[in-house]
Amino acid sequence: MVGLPGQGMHLRLDALSALFLIILLPQTIAAALSGMRGSLTFWVFVAGMVVALLGADAFTLIFGFELMSAASWLLVLRGDAKPASLYAGIAVFSAACLIPALFLPAGALAFMLILLGTGAKAGLAPLHSWLPRAHPAPPAGVSALMSGGMIKVALYVLIRYGFIVLGAKAAPWWGMVLIVAGAASVLIGSLRAMLETELKTLLACSTVEHAGLIAVGLGVALRAKAMGDPALAALGLQAALLCVVAHALFKPLLFIGAGEVKHATGTSGLNWLGGLLRGMPRLSGLMLLGAVGMAALPLGPGFAPEFLLLHAVIAAAATGGILAHLAFTALLAVLGVSAALALGAAVRLVGIGFLGRPRTLQAAAAEDARPGPLAGMALLAGLCVPVALWPGLVLWGMNPVIRLLVPGASPAPLAYAPLILVLLGGLVALAAGFVLHRFGVRGTREVPAWMGGFGRPPAWLPFGDPMTQPSASGFAAPVARAIGAGLLAPGGMDPGQAWVLAPLQRLYLRIVRLAERIRRATIRERLAFVFMGLVLALLVLGLGEGG
Amino acid sequence: MLGFFLALLATLLHAALTFAAAPFLMGVVTTFRARILGRRGPPFLQSYRHLYRLLRKTTLVPETATPLFGIWPVVCLLALGVAALLVPGFCTGMLTAPAGDFITLIGLLGLARAALVLAGLETGFGFGGAGAQREMLFGVFAEAALLVVLLSFVLLAHSATVNGISVAFSTGQIGISVSLGFALAALLAVALTETGRIPADNPSGHLELAMVHEAMILEYSGRYLLMFDYAAMLRLLVWMNLIGAVFLPFGMARADDLLTWPLGLALWLAKLALMAVCLAVFEISSAKMRVFRVPEFLGVAMLLGMLASVFLFVAARIGG
Numbered sequence: 001m002v003g004l005p006g007q008g009m010h011l012r013l014d015a016l017s018a019l020f021l022i023i024l025l026p027q028t029i030a031a032a033l034s035g036m037r038g039s040l041t042f043w044v045f046v047a048g049m050v051v052a053l054l055g056a057d058a059f060t061l062i063f064g065f066e067l068m069s070a071a072s073w074l075l076v077l078r079g080d081a082k083p084a085s086l087y088a089g090i091a092v093f094s095a096a097c098l099i100p101a102l103f104l105p106a107g108a109l110a111f112m113l114i115l116l117g118t119g120a121k122a123g124l125a126p127l128h129s130w131l132p133r134a135h136p137a138p139p140a141g142v143s144a145l146m147s148g149g150m151i152k153v154a155l156y157v158l159i160r161y162g163f164i165v166l167g168a169k170a171a172p173w174w175g176m177v178l179i180v181a182g183a184a185s186v187l188i189g190s191l192r193a194m195l196e197t198e199l200k201t202l203l204a205c206s207t208v209e210h211a212g213l214i215a216v217g218l219g220v221a222l223r224a225k226a227m228g229d230p231a232l233a234a235l236g237l238q239a240a241l242l243c244v245v246a247h248a249l250f251k252p253l254l255f256i257g258a259g260e261v262k263h264a265t266g267t268s269g270l271n272w273l274g275g276l277l278r279g280m281p282r283l284s285g286l287m288l289l290g291a292v293g294m295a296a297l298p299l300g301p302g303f304a305p306e307f308l309l310l311h312a313v314i315a316a317a318a319t320g321g322i323l324a325h326l327a328f329t330a331l332l333a334v335l336g337v338s339a340a341l342a343l344g345a346a347v348r349l350v351g352i353g354f355l356g357r358p359r360t361l362q363a364a365a366a367e368d369a370r371p372g373p374l375a376g377m378a379l380l381a382g383l384c385v386p387v388a389l390w391p392g393l394v395l396w397g398m399n400p401v402i403r404l405l406v407p408g409a410s411p412a413p414l415a416y417a418p419l420i421l422v423l424l425g426g427l428v429a430l431a432a433g434f435v436l437h438r439f440g441v442r443g444t445r446e447v448p449a450w451m452g453g454f455g456r457p458p459a460w461l462p463f464g465d466p467m468t469q470p471s472a473s474g475f476a477a478p479v480a481r482a483i484g485a486g487l488l489a490p491g492g493m494d495p496g497q498a499w500v501l502a503p504l505q506r507l508y509l510r511i512v513r514l515a516e517r518i519r520r521a522t523i524r525e526r527l528a529f530v531f532m533g534l535v536l537a538l539l540v541l542g543l544g545e546g547g
Numbered sequence: 548m549l550g551f552f553l554a555l556l557a558t559l560l561h562a563a564l565t566f567a568a569a570p571f572l573m574g575v576v577t578t579f580r581a582r583i584l585g586r587r588g589p590p591f592l593q594s595y596r597h598l599y600r601l602l603r604k605t606t607l608v609p610e611t612a613t614p615l616f617g618i619w620p621v622v623c624l625l626a627l628g629v630a631a632l633l634v635p636g637f638c639t640g641m642l643t644a645p646a647g648d649f650i651t652l653i654g655l656l657g658l659a660r661a662a663l664v665l666a667g668l669e670t671g672f673g674f675g676g677a678g679a680q681r682e683m684l685f686g687v688f689a690e691a692a693l694l695v696v697l698l699s700f701v702l703l704a705h706s707a708t709v710n711g712i713s714v715a716f717s718t719g720q721i722g723i724s725v726s727l728g729f730a731l732a733a734l735l736a737v738a739l740t741e742t743g744r745i746p747a748d749n750p751s752g753h754l755e756l757a758m759v760h761e762a763m764i765l766e767y768s769g770r771y772l773l774m775f776d777y778a779a780m781l782r783l784l785v786w787m788n789l790i791g792a793v794f795l796p797f798g799m800a801r802a803d804d805l806l807t808w809p810l811g812l813a814l815w816l817a818k819l820a821l822m823a824v825c826l827a828v829f830e831i832s833s834a835k836m837r838v839f840r841v842p843e844f845l846g847v848a849m850l851l852g853m854l855a856s857v858f859l860f861v862a863a864r865i866g867g
Binding site: 334336436 | 566602615624625628632648657658660669672675679681683689692697698707766773839842852856857
């Protein structure tokens with residue numbers, strides 16, 4: 001068998017792995033339906049994730065994890081060669097952090113290395129800027145699985161080591177580090193999702209945000225567990241795990257939909273779309289549902305995790321010292337800004353891409369998505385409904401996981417009751433419907449749009465002049481001016497790109513130049529090197545003997 | 548059993564009064580404002596006439612609109628209608644109280660805002676987009692400020708539902724604190740922005756360049772416009788109820804005690820009238836801001852909200 005000599009591979013299924021395997025299943029089916037069925041690399045990718053989730057020893061875990069990385073690299077490479085090398089670099093960095101960490105004695109160093117390794121893979125700040133470039137590159141089904149599944153596998157490793165393997169040694173500041181990384185990802189991810197105009201890049205930025213939200217929940221839980229507060233730890237975990245479940249449903253849905261939009265119109269730039277709802281009604285309906293989840297609106301799948309997370313942060317603000325209080329107050333402001341930005345990003349996706357008038361002929365002539373991807377999206381959307389309307393039931397199903405991670409925790413029931421909201425909304429709708437039906441004039445009449453008083457467009461512009469319509473970049477311009485200028489690097493660049501990756505790249509170039517210089521050295525310089533080295537060695541030896 | 552019955556009755560009474568009084572409140576504010584400016588102003592019941600007129604008009608749908616054109620007003624109205632049922636008015640302890648979590652309320656307001664913005668983008672005309680992008684910008688800061696203010700409420704009241712906060716503030720030994728002052732200022736700034744009043748937006752303005760709320764619904768007519776207009780009225784009442792329940796909770800009735808109802812009802816009307824007058828006076832005494840000043844205005848609100856909770860922490864450390 002494969003595995004370490006004399007030990008072999010060990011697989012084990014516990015509640016935590018089971019949860020992550022369950023969330024992997026629907027998105028794998030959907031991705032396979034969206035056209036990845038015949039690709040061997042895709043199935044190797046899936047197998048790698050499954051092995052990583054099932055691995056009971058460090059070797060098996062790393063084997064699955066790296067299999068997943070390698071296969072996804074091949075899939076990214078097939079889509080676009082440019083981000084693939086960046087992706088490979090990040091994967092190697094992640095492996096270089098993870099492999100030593102798994103064999104280190106339990107302690108802060110091991111946790112930090114694991115956080116770096118998994119954080120780089122999950123897109124946590126500051127190592128997130130590769131994600132919006134690499135995730136959109138492969139075909140939509142793979143993008144879906146990378147955002148919905150691979151990120152989660154990395155977070156699974158983080159949970160497994162942070163809470164179980166290293167759990168006994170955990171210190172409150174580990175949680176704080178996780179919270180800070182998560183908050184930065186949430187803010188940058190949501191801001192960039194609001195500003196990006198390419199559909200899949202926008203979705204990838206939103207994935208960074210959701211990875212950050214999960215990390216904040218995990219951080220609150222880790223800190224509370226280390227401080228001996230199982231109730232708060234359970235609340236934080238509930239938020240994080242519910243977010244994992246919800247995000248694993250609506251994000252693959254959106255990615256597959258984005259792929260179908262590209263297939264139908266030949267572009268996924270929001271500035272070239274518009275009015276897709278007419279030509280692609282079924283796809284648009286499903287995308288609308290996914291966008292409701294992404295925006296964390298009430299009655300959508302994304303609201304219950306956000307609700308729990310905000311409550312966890314508010315509860316956490318009452319613990320710890322004055323600095324922790326201040327940090328949590330600021331965190332709440334960050335989460336508020338990000339929630340509104342995520343709402344803006346989702347509204348922009350729907351409003352610019354699917355509503356309004358077509359901006360190009362391709363968008364006007366788009367036909368509805370192919371049946372395979374539609375079926376996959378419908379499956380994910382169907383699973384979104386119970387998560388949206390019965391989040392309490394999903395949380396109840398998660399209780400074993402929470403008890404495994406925080407022994408002695410008794411998770412509290414959810415205070416958010418979507419069904420009551422539905423009931424109240426139904427009553428209001430009944431009353432409003434009665435008034436409108438009884439007293440109102442019925443029916444509608446179709447007329448040319450008023451358009452602020454401008455007349456009908458000429459006959460050669462059946463949908464009016466596209467330039468008079470608000471564009472995706474125009475819609476984001478006020479936010480870019482008011483917030484983007486302060487938070488992003490000059491030129492609207494991602495701070496992670498400008499201040500982490502770019503300096504690394506410059507360092508790399510410098511080292512390459514140095515190596516080149518050494519390679520080109522003349523024979524005299526080489527002899528001088530050797531001689532100097534000899535003298536230095538003798539000097540050191542002599543000093544050592546003398547002392 | 549009796550308690551449940553009374554709570555049900557109180558909830559129904561609250562619903563009836565809220566939905567019936569929302570246009571009246573808007574009319575009162577408009578008329579007060581006109582009177583203070585020295586004009587006669589429309590009669591108090593003008594809002595009802597306006598709504599009835601819209602009810603009797605044909606609903607026009609632009610050719611370039613998608614099939615979802617009629618969905619957004621419904622979503623906006625339902626979200627605000629549910630919010631109006633969750634926020635206590637004249638009494639605490641309604642049947643809807645447990646569901647009235649502050650964060651749910653923020654979510655519902657966000658849902659209404661999303662529907663409004665999508666309505667603005669629906670037809671694909673310039674003004675709608677301009678209004679939509681401004682509304683989105685304001686929402687970013689408003690939501691953050693609301694969450695930070697909520698933190699200080701929860702720390703003081705140990706409850707996250709509006710009902711619980713209201714009960715704690717009316718009975719507990721909270722007293723007047725600096726924190727609550729800051730929180731009130733922050734909440735008022737958010738309320739003014741969210742309800743589209745001066746200084747963020749001008750409800751009576753029809754100058755296209757400066758419009759926010761009106762710009763998004765320019766293409767709507769008939770019963771769709773009725774829903775949007777009524778939703779705007781509901782939004783004003785929801786915010787006034789919210790501020791009243793949190794900052795002026797004295798004299799609020801208890802749903803299970805019938806004898807407290809008359810005083811609670813009278814005080815509720817008095818508080819609404821007081822807030823309407825304050826709003827009218829504030830509106831005539833300040834000017835509308837440039838669009839990019841509003842984020843600064845709300846940023847100050849956010850900082851005040853943060854200061855409120857920081858003061859609470861510091862006080863807790865000194866006191867404890």
